Amino acid sequence: MMTTDLEIICVGNELLIGKTLNTNAQWLGRQATSLGANVKRITVVQDIVDEIVNVICEALARKPRFIISTGGLGPTFDDKTLQGVSKALNRKLEINQKALTMVKQKYEEYAAKRPVSTTTELTPARVKMATLPEKAEPVGNPIGTAPGVKVDLEATVLFVLPGVPSEMEAIFCETVVPLLKQSTGGMVFYEKSMFVDNMMESRLSPLIDKVMSNNKGVYLKSHPMGAENKPHIEVHITITAGEKDKPEEKLSRAIAELATLIEENNGKAILS
């Protein structure tokens, strides 16, 4: 079974200057992984068209099955992601009638609810949200205004999602999840954790090596939670597999093996 490689691109100065913690990338990484995808890379770039172009061209050249971008889809001057996508793909930006209808409907809904302070006028800032690269497909935004965008390319499906977390999550669940599931074909990510006390990571390391080579497909990674000299270590044990491969059994076997080795070496294994 081929792996479903996926890359995440996050557009926004606020992520680079540390104003905003990149919870979108974590959320997307977790969701995509749990559905069996192999998240290869996360790239964060500035709100600069040529930077966005470079990052998208580089990602496309690696031919992941999916690229998901977040951010830069709104009505303001610094929402430049679609300009970047358009230039990267060498496709003109044009008003997409389907997208324009979506945006228009949103403002009519808003105005119906709050008639005083809201106009339905399609200002340039609003039309901007419906201006997509040629042959791109707008994707309904269940809870916000700017539609998401889907572009089918030869090796890759590119999704362009907004940066507001609730909107990004809603579009992902509605539109991206079914395609991801289809692509990973029932592969799922399984994970367990155990903890190790009284053993430095440098002494735990060869034991993990041993268990990994005995348990093909199972990945173990140690995460020191204390310091090397006051060790408290989480070992995260994962596998991406179909259910018929009995992944849960494989994880349990690896954990039992590691726990035995740890106890034999005077460490303390804590199974959670």
Added chain:
Amino acid sequence: MMTTDLEIICVGNELLIGKTLNTNAQWLGRQATSLGANVKRITVVQDIVDEIVNVICEALARKPRFIISTGGLGPTFDDKTLQGVSKALNRKLEINQKALTMVKQKYEEYAAKRPVSTTTELTPARVKMATLPEKAEPVGNPIGTAPGVKVDLEATVLFVLPGVPSEMEAIFCETVVPLLKQSTGGMVFYEKSMFVDNMMESRLSPLIDKVMSNNKGVYLKSHPMGAENKPHIEVHITITAGEKDKPEEKLSRAIAELATLIEENNGKAILS
């Protein structure tokens, strides 16, 4: 004055699968920005040597003044960052005597404090932490075991830091900050925020454009906190400048201008 471009590279599957929130990138982005650097890109990659090689080569080709990597420096098999750096730079990995002394001293200190459970033996996993690319310089880790690494290249200084946040932060403050300050030469980042109620982002957008074009060097970015139809928007106003450029005055002027425009358009400007 030339800008001091900086890239951040984070190595670790745990960041890609969404197990761990990338607080390191945020912390580094914030620190570097506040010291006047221009953080261009954050890239997160898997614990795979060739992936690390690619990301480092790509970053070096963009010639930022600094590259800071985090993660993959410890004693375990999946700590592969130095292998990646070595291959990217085409420099052999070799035991660095200065680094070995650092590591040895750490284990002697640990053993002196906890004589029963700790040995000072330099096992392969421990020697690994002192195995650096040729001509790399180990950098003292004030609170952990694995030394950081500094590599001076033609256009770029590359820092390789551990992924444990407290260790990464300690090395950054001790070793990276003085070099960054020297490079940015007194440029500092200034920021203020204001909030806007009762105005959709699509209507605020042209007002922001106007203020930006009237106030050169000042950057305004709107961050919707509510939804487009129940708008509560933060406007983040920033400038990177030397003190003689009176950055605080420039920020205040831009804020006052934007507040006036907002009130003229029936919005509510809230100065914090």
